[in-house]
Amino acid sequence: MQLYDSLKAIFLHIDNHEKNFLAQYGLNVARFxxxxxxxxxxxxxxIDLSDRMLCTKSNTTRVVQGMQKDGLxxxxxxxxxxxxxxxxxxxxxxxxFHRAYPGYQHMVESLMSQFSDEDIARYTGxxxxxxxxLAKGLAKSGNGAxxxxxxxxxxxxxxxxxxxxxxxxxxxxxxxxxK
Numbered sequence: 001m002q003l004y005d006s007l008k009a010i011f012l013h014i015d016n017h018e019k020n021f022l023a024q025y026g027l028n029v030a031r032f033x034x035x036x037x038x039x040x041x042x043x044x045x046x047i048d049l050s051d052r053m054l055c056t057k058s059n060t061t062r063v064v065q066g067m068q069k070d071g072l073x074x075x076x077x078x079x080x081x082x083x084x085x086x087x088x089x090x091x092x093x094x095x096x097f098h099r100a101y102p103g104y105q106h107m108v109e110s111l112m113s114q115f116s117d118e119d120i121a122r123y124t125g126x127x128x129x130x131x132x133x134l135a136k137g138l139a140k141s142g143n144g145a146x147x148x149x150x151x152x153x154x155x156x157x158x159x160x161x162x163x164x165x166x167x168x169x170x171x172x173x174x175x176x177x178x179k
Contacts, residue, residue, distance in 0.1 A: 007130070014111070021107045025100045030055075030063045031072075032104070035089065035097040038073065043086040045078065072096060 015029070022032050030053070037052045038044060044052075050060040064087060067073040072093035078084040089097065112120065 003130075017107060017111060018104075021104060022100065025096065027096070027100060030059075031067060032100065034060075034063055034067060035072070035093055036101065038087055038089045039094065039097050039101075042088050045084050045086060049087060067093070 018029055018032075022029060025032075027035070033053060034049070037049055041048070041052075046057050046060055046064070049064075050057045053060055053063075064073055064075065068075060071090055074088050074090050075085045076088065078086050115123075
């Protein structure tokens with residue numbers, strides 16, 4: 001339980017820093033990472049965006065629809081497959097992302113600057129082993145949920161039976177940031 005509690009506490013501290021930072025831009029974590037993925041992958045479809053966000057297509061659709069209403073995202077029919085949609089940032093979405101991202105990078109760098117290179121190297125090695133172990137445990141659990149291809153490298157939320165909805169969402173946020 002000590003390791004689990006420590007990992008949970010670390011995540012919650014990071015998540016709180018992100019939430020506080022993003023609030024100044026009127027963003028939540030899901031919207032920020034949607035902006036980031038659409039900026040990096042213009043024309044991405046819902047399925048690929050859902051895999052990158054480590055959430056269901058219905059959750060991704062809900063986030064994207066809200067961002068469409070706010071004029072940040074536009075959805076277009078795929079030119080080769082009329083059943084599929086491509087997602088793009090609007091100029092307002094692109095502007096918002098490019099306003100928020102440098103500050104976000106600075107916030108992360110500031111948080112991580114408190115640790116030595118040796119601390120980071122040691123923790124990174126340990127955390128990769130933990131992620132791999134947890135991801136394998138999820139794959140073996142047979143919970144019936146279809147895990148995205150990205151689950152091979154990062155565990156999905158819900159790996160512990162006692163995780164409530166808010167914590168599961170926070171775990172997904174942490175994982176999205178590391179994609």
